[in-house]
Amino acid sequence: MTALLEFDRVGRRFTTPRGPIKAVDDVSFSVFPGDVICLVGESGCGKTTTGKMVTGLVRPTSGRVLFEGRDIWAMPEREFKTYRKAVQIVHQDPYASLNPVHTVYQTLSAPLLHHKLAHGREEAMTQIVRLLQIVELTPPQDFLEKYPHQLSGGQRQRVSVARALTLNPRLIVADEAVSMVDVSIRVSLLNMLLRLRSELGVTFIFITHDLGVAKHFAAGGRIGVMYLGRIVELQPATQLIHSPLHPYTKALLAAVPEADPDLTRNKERVKLRSLEIPSLLHLPSGCTFHPRCPLYENGLCDVERPELAAVGEQRAVACHVVARELGQATTEGSSVAAGSLREGGVAR
Amino acid sequence: MSQALSAHPGVSMRSRRNPLAGTIRVLRLMARNKVGFVGFVIAMIIIVGSYITPLVIPFNSIGSTDMIYVTPSWAHPFGTDYEGRDVLIQVLRGGTDVVTVGLLTALFTTVIAVTFGALSGFAGGRVDWSITGLADIVLTIPTLPLFIAISGLVNLNSAWQLAILLAVVSWPLLLRAVRSQILSLKQRDYVEAARALDLGTRHIIFREMLPNMMSYIVINFVLTATSAIYLSVTLVFLGLVPLSESNWGVMLNLANVRGAVFLPNALPYILGPTFAIVLLQFCLVLTLRSLDEVFNPRLRGGA
């Protein structure tokens, strides 16, 4: 089965006044129809840039982005347009994601009318009402003539999702879509998105820094942990939470505060060798995590960069030490092992 | 920041269907700032009046030599000019060309600057480079010497011609401002979403971005009008643009040339048009306060 979307050694370099930085470096993964994959990481890890490259809004400086097996940047204009419409984005900030001078009706009707999915107001109205019901904004009539500033943050996000659905997309990239919404309604938004997946078959790439959200959303899917532009671990969600492989993932999981006083005050933290976060301008040699890594081995980790290698059924990690213990090679040339990642789908 | 320039739901697309309701809505919003609204009303009176008075008030351009520079009295509240003609009547009738030049210049400048500024900002690359390069060149040309040169070469005698020329020197500044607005709006999430939805450049510029800049455009329209008025009056006063008929600028020019500055009786001949010009400019600037109420959703509170 061909992957719906595939990243083949994708990299993105930016030139800043202070020098070139690699926001995304040699990232490879595949997403199959109906998949859910969460990209987690702290700021500067490249997850947002990756999301933008998925939607085709940013072009990679190296590697290929393949949509149904074909390189999107080598496609003829018409095919690229089809791809564009098939991949949509939901943004983080509910206050910036909608045009302030358009009503909900205007925002949702624009793509329908522009792409001739509806001819005239009547048809557009029917489709929009249906979309609003899907995103649980009911009764729909109440929302049509509202402006964004008359809606709550959660409602705005739902309109954003409805907008993303207007062109019947195959894949939606949600970039921190619930981070700026009240905690008490995050779960209902996430559940609504998950229903889109089960009822409409939409594939999701969900970007977040919140591991709790990732665990909930990607429950039936995979989580990829990113650090300084690379994917350092990629596993099914439940396995990542319960048996993380990469030391960075372990540190993250241990560092997250829990809403349970006894649990969180007694939780064992992972002690890192250094608190300093390396700048993207001066990446450490070899494995970029080595200055902070508790498993650091002199001569190995600061010399050679570990590839993302498969270490089991759908599990992959980029760490020399861990992979060695699990009996896999992570040196140059072993990226063929990463290729096996591309075959796996998600256990349904 | 640009938040202040976005969102004017008071003037929505909806009011296109019912322009009367829309206009009334706008006026009501403007009335919230009392000072601004008074300025707006007076400015409207002056502008509309300057077109009506020449049709309504007759002007005797012959005058009588025994009435030169008469002291102001009930018969002639502003006294008379160097040929014995009533000054007040001239002041009332003298606004036409000034107002026309002001509004037309603002219109041409805004249209040019917005169209090319938006194009430049959105397209980027070589288009952007060439347009901004041209704008920079025009910006460095000194206006007054240019006009002195032009008046020597071309016979400028209509408001339209003057307006076009003034627009040609005024567009670069507004263009750069529009361009930088567009550049920042390009980064907005909803613009990115529109690109992902493949809505097309024309839609993005005219339906997504420009409506968010309306306040900026309208305010700059008013400011361009005021500076055009000043510039045109200066040019006429210096005698570079011989516009015909009674005209505030012409009055100032003649007052200067015909020795009104030496006679206390003739003071109103100078002050009259000056006052009229200053009043118009002042009221236009005050109007900006009312426009702020219309375009700045934060001031509106609520929701």
Place this chain on the structure above:
Amino acid sequence: MSTSMPSPAVAESPFAYPDAVLSVRDLWVEYRAYRGMVQAVRGVSFDLRKGESLALIGESGSGKTTLSLALIRLLTRSALVRRGTMTYRRRDGKEISVLSLSPDELRRFRWKECAMVFQSALNSLNPVLKVWDQMYDTIKVHEPMSKQEARERALERLRLVQLDAERVLNSYPHELSGGMRQRVLLAMALLLNPQILLLDEPTTALDILTQRSIIDLLRRLKETLGFSTIFISHDLSLAAELADRVATIYAGQVVEIGEVRATFYRPCHPYTLGLMRAVPSLTASDSEMTSIPGSPPDLIDLPPGCKFQPRCGYATEQCTASQPELYAVGPHHGAACFNWQVLSREHEDAGKP
């Protein structure tokens, strides 16, 4: 041990302590908006003991930001403290009423007695001044001392928050990372040894690992310096980490207040309970999680009766008609709910500790 009847009305016990360093009683704050008066804080009362951490947990629209600004009297001019008292006890035992301080006295109160670290830490520092200048300015205004002494103090505080003191002192804010700036703000707040530290969303904009180091730092600072903390957040897990007592705020009121374990393990107000269940966490099982339906009430146009009732699964007729008081549901544990016993019994049945 369950009482069969709620204790008589506004029992002082849920939030009152004899040795309080700050006592807030019946605070009402409202401010003017175009549409009407926004009732942001509606009858908030609590005590803060010496050396303890109190977490005020609320979401957007709860009035928590207004409350935090009111505590240090930084409200805008359109805001009005309609009612209430705030009594502060100084180290020498003298009690002063914060609301009636003159501008001079207020300046002496702020930063020396009570310091605040704002929400957008990344923007609270003046970008054109070096850290040293800002710290020196603060010291100069509140407690004049020689430049040498001030420098010593600044360096010492920076070391306390585990920064490379000399280097940071000479840096501009943009040269420091988000986590480092947060530490600088903490150091600045502690410059004059305040008794109370007010923190507004201290870890919101930070990454997981940075957040962890700030939380650990705050815990350590509290242990070594012994100041009292009030922190305001929407993040329950922050309260679980650092708080001795927790108060949940809804529609401008304290709807539950109690010691941290009691509030987390036996919440007696449906909002608190709803919050616990609504936050996606690493340990909670997915099937247990559910959002709170509906949205917060409009603070300009509040419905009668209990303000949480429209979203409450435990609501009864009484709840639409009248407003519940803060009932004592346990030792030093109060909940403003008519049906608190139902929740309490549920916890007992579930065999909670």
